[in-house]
Amino acid sequence: MSFMPVILWSDALVFLLIAVTGVAVWYVRRHEHLLLPWRRVTHNSLAMVSLLVLSLFLLVGLLDTLHFRSVLPQSNGGEKVYSPEVLSVFDKLVDPLRTHTEKTYSAPFALTLYARETRTDAQGNVLREFPRLQYGGAHLEDVSRRDADVVVRALIGAGLGLFVGLLSFYLTHRKLHCASGCDRAVSVVTMILTTLIGAIISLAAVYHVLGTDKVGQDVLYLSLKSIRTGLIIGTVTTLVTLPLALFLGVAAGYFRGWVDDAIQYIYTVLSSIPSVLLIAAAVLMMQVTIDTHPEWFATTASRADLRLVFLCLILGVTSWTGLCRLLRGETLKLREMEYIQAAQSFGVSGLRILTRHIMPNVMHIVLISLVMDFSALVLAEAVLSYVGVGVDPTMISFGTMINGARLEMGREPMVWWALASAFGFMLVLVLAANLFADAVRDAFDPRLNRTEVGV
Amino acid sequence: MIAYLFRRILYAVPILIGVNLLTFALFFVVNTPDDMARMQLGIKRVTPESISKWKQQHGYDKPLLINSTASGKDKLTDTIFWQKSASMFVFDFGYSDDGRSISREIVTRMGPSLSIALPTFFVGLLVYVSFALLMTLFRATVLDVAGVALCVVLMSISTLFYIIGGQFLVSKLWHLVPISGYAGGLDSFKFVVLPIVIGVMGGVGSSSRWYRTIFLEEIGKDYVRTARAKGLSELRVLFTHVLKNAMIPILTGVVVVIPLLFLGSLLTESFFGIPGLGSYTIDAINAQDFSIVRAMVFLGSVLYIVGLILTDLSYTVVDPRVRLA
Numbered sequence: 001m002s003f004m005p006v007i008l009w010s011d012a013l014v015f016l017l018i019a020v021t022g023v024a025v026w027y028v029r030r031h032e033h034l035l036l037p038w039r040r041v042t043h044n045s046l047a048m049v050s051l052l053v054l055s056l057f058l059l060v061g062l063l064d065t066l067h068f069r070s071v072l073p074q075s076n077g078g079e080k081v082y083s084p085e086v087l088s089v090f091d092k093l094v095d096p097l098r099t100h101t102e103k104t105y106s107a108p109f110a111l112t113l114y115a116r117e118t119r120t121d122a123q124g125n126v127l128r129e130f131p132r133l134q135y136g137g138a139h140l141e142d143v144s145r146r147d148a149d150v151v152v153r154a155l156i157g158a159g160l161g162l163f164v165g166l167l168s169f170y171l172t173h174r175k176l177h178c179a180s181g182c183d184r185a186v187s188v189v190t191m192i193l194t195t196l197i198g199a200i201i202s203l204a205a206v207y208h209v210l211g212t213d214k215v216g217q218d219v220l221y222l223s224l225k226s227i228r229t230g231l232i233i234g235t236v237t238t239l240v241t242l243p244l245a246l247f248l249g250v251a252a253g254y255f256r257g258w259v260d261d262a263i264q265y266i267y268t269v270l271s272s273i274p275s276v277l278l279i280a281a282a283v284l285m286m287q288v289t290i291d292t293h294p295e296w297f298a299t300t301a302s303r304a305d306l307r308l309v310f311l312c313l314i315l316g317v318t319s320w321t322g323l324c325r326l327l328r329g330e331t332l333k334l335r336e337m338e339y340i341q342a343a344q345s346f347g348v349s350g351l352r353i354l355t356r357h358i359m360p361n362v363m364h365i366v367l368i369s370l371v372m373d374f375s376a377l378v379l380a381e382a383v384l385s386y387v388g389v390g391v392d393p394t395m396i397s398f399g400t401m402i403n404g405a406r407l408e409m410g411r412e413p414m415v416w417w418a419l420a421s422a423f424g425f426m427l428v429l430v431l432a433a434n435l436f437a438d439a440v441r442d443a444f445d446p447r448l449n450r451t452e453v454g455v
Numbered sequence: 456m457i458a459y460l461f462r463r464i465l466y467a468v469p470i471l472i473g474v475n476l477l478t479f480a481l482f483f484v485v486n487t488p489d490d491m492a493r494m495q496l497g498i499k500r501v502t503p504e505s506i507s508k509w510k511q512q513h514g515y516d517k518p519l520l521i522n523s524t525a526s527g528k529d530k531l532t533d534t535i536f537w538q539k540s541a542s543m544f545v546f547d548f549g550y551s552d553d554g555r556s557i558s559r560e561i562v563t564r565m566g567p568s569l570s571i572a573l574p575t576f577f578v579g580l581l582v583y584v585s586f587a588l589l590m591t592l593f594r595a596t597v598l599d600v601a602g603v604a605l606c607v608v609l610m611s612i613s614t615l616f617y618i619i620g621g622q623f624l625v626s627k628l629w630h631l632v633p634i635s636g637y638a639g640g641l642d643s644f645k646f647v648v649l650p651i652v653i654g655v656m657g658g659v660g661s662s663s664r665w666y667r668t669i670f671l672e673e674i675g676k677d678y679v680r681t682a683r684a685k686g687l688s689e690l691r692v693l694f695t696h697v698l699k700n701a702m703i704p705i706l707t708g709v710v711v712v713i714p715l716l717f718l719g720s721l722l723t724e725s726f727f728g729i730p731g732l733g734s735y736t737i738d739a740i741n742a743q744d745f746s747i748v749r750a751m752v753f754l755g756s757v758l759y760i761v762g763l764i765l766t767d768l769s770y771t772v773v774d775p776r777v778r779l780a
Contacts, residue, residue, distance in 0.1 A: 265469070276721060280736075285482065320731075375611065390741055423612075
């Protein structure tokens with residue numbers, strides 16, 4: 001085998017999350033009444049377009065989650081030696097982006113570096129000029145033909161992308177116009193996306209579409225890699241939040257008495273500490289632990305990864321209190337309902353009432369709060385990384401990108417591309433998540449009383 | 456009322472003890488003072504002697520909870536817990552790693568923090584409520600839809616973008632105000648105006664949308680129909696009746712943060728170089744000065760609890776039905 005699969009902690013948690021989601025989907029599909037609100041979501045064009053964009057991000061994130069270490073060419077006496085560098089399937093797919101690193105900054109589509117360099121030519125004259133990039137536009141003999149080349153390549157890529165989009169549309173619908181059972185907005189956005197992706201792929205092969213950063217890494221590659229970090233912060237955190245908030249909230253509301261008092265005490269203490277400070281304190285402590293135990297980690301990737309997992313854990317511990325309070329209130333209301341009293345008089349055990357009768361009826365609150373929290377967590381990551389208590393500085397994330405680029409604002413001419421890309425990608429991700437969350441809330445919130453019954 | 460206040464303050468004590476124990480566990484049990492010393496001195500050139508010297512300098516050379524070598528009440532008081540954690544109850548925060556009194560720093564840095572946080576809070580509240588009322592007035596029209604769409608876009612933008620973008624546009628491109636810095640007195644105006652505007656901008660999306668939901672919920676109630684049937688204009692219905700009745704849900708979210716304004720904003724202050732408590736905290740985090748972080752955590756939770764009590768008191772002001780007993 002020429003590679004060794006590596007499962008980092010965060011990968012394992014992502015797989016667990018996928019498994020849980022899979023079981024949930026399977027369960028919902030078999031129950032018509034659970035499927036109904038989801039049908040309402042699918043009938044909302046805006047929600048479906050956001051879901052399409054989100055699933056593109058998810059795809060990148062998932063490909064970036066399958067990690068491996070490849071074999072080094074020289075073998076150590078017949079024994080295989082694996083590279084210390086942990087790569088992902090996504091890295092392999094965009095290999096040119098990852099490996100085409102320049103010396104330092106270069107603007108989007110630039111042919112030369114951002115800074116002048118001193119060079120001695122053949123006659124011994126000392127020249128100060130912008131050196132050509134090693135990879136960006138290296139195929140061009142004549143520098144002045146760049147604009148035409150960019151347009152031609154973009155058009156070819158866009159054409160191919162549009163063709164792929166139309167082809168897949170034809171294969172799924174068997175015709176080229178939108179009839180019944182076809183969402184026009186989704187189809188149009190699909191075409192736009194495939195066209196755009198086609199153009200970007202064709203350009204990214206020979207140019208740095210979004211420029212390069214301080215150490216010459218392609219900004220497009222960094223932005224795409226940041227997606228996984230953002231998604232993990234937004235989703236894995238719920239693995240911590242969900243069980244804590246669900247069990248404690250429901251138990252506090254149902255059992256009342258000293259259980260309620262104890263649980264209320266715990267969440268009042270936790271929520272009375274301003275969350276940024278609590279996160280900062282916890283992360284500082286984690287940093288000390290990690291720094292004093294370097295022997296725990298085989299590779300730098302695994303150390304950065306463990307720090308990411310811990311960050312999710314800490315974010316989860318500080319953010320479950322709000323949901324817990326909501327669930328407690330709802331359970332207090334539910335436990336007075338007749339059907340619960342009926343169950344109690346039949347002698348159903350408390351645990352069974354909780355799992356069979358109460359939890360299913362608070363699930364809509366859980367779902368709404370989880371999708372609403374996602375975008376807040378993605379935004380929080382950038383802020384926390386700026387404060388210095390976010391992800392590991394070696395981990396590629398929107399926060400570290402912004403942090404690195406922020407210091408270069410004062411330069412003349414300004415280095416704007418890294419900042420702009422990080423903010424742009426973040427905006428698209430968070431906006432799509434927000435729009436989708438709104439649709440989910442509208443579909444599941446029982447307070448919005450609907451007269452129409454599904455499809 | 457007085458009895459109620461007294462009881463609430465008594466309730467606060469166990470919560471503060473919990474906060475204190477939690478921070479103590481975080482800062483001293485998860486990582487021993489030895490780890491902290493190693494961290495401060497650098498991992499490489501560390502000797503047992505330098506560790507014990509550092510601990511002695513900073514008062515960490517005592518047992519954690521119970522000092523078995525001491526006698527009498529010193530058994531409890533001559534410990535790290537008593538001297539570093541329990542002393543915070545009387546707001547004695549001790550000294551930071553560079554030897555300055557934390558309490559004095561907090562007092563001097565409170566002014567700059569408040570000069571940004573207070574205007575941001577009040578201007579923000581005014582802007583958000585008016586924007587939300589406007590959207591409610593034009594509900595179910597194109598204007599309302601556009602307003603909500605604008606809110607969703609605004610709340611999807613990172614706070615960092617508002618700060619960096621605002622600094623670039625206003626200070627660097629237009630040269631209207633200095634990029635960062637602070638001065639006392641009236642001079643401070645040109646330094647604080649941009650942070651305030653950006654602070655207000657950053658909250659428009661989520662707050663206005665939230666207030667709009669509250670107003671829309673109120674507008675479906677019976678008293679609104681009665682007011683309209685009486686022949687009141689829509690503006691009057693909104694501004695006198697709906698606004699008043701929406702006060703309770705608005706106050707629930709708003710009053711709680713007023714005491715926390717003292718702590719300032721971490722991001723704004725560090726970007727704009729304001730010597731307030733926010734930048735004090737962020738500097739402490741970066742320098743890993745644990746005593747400052749510990750003090751701020753405790754202060755923060757005290758202020759939060761004060762905020763909760765104030766929220767209850769504010770209910771009695773806006774809603775005559777609420778009686779605290």
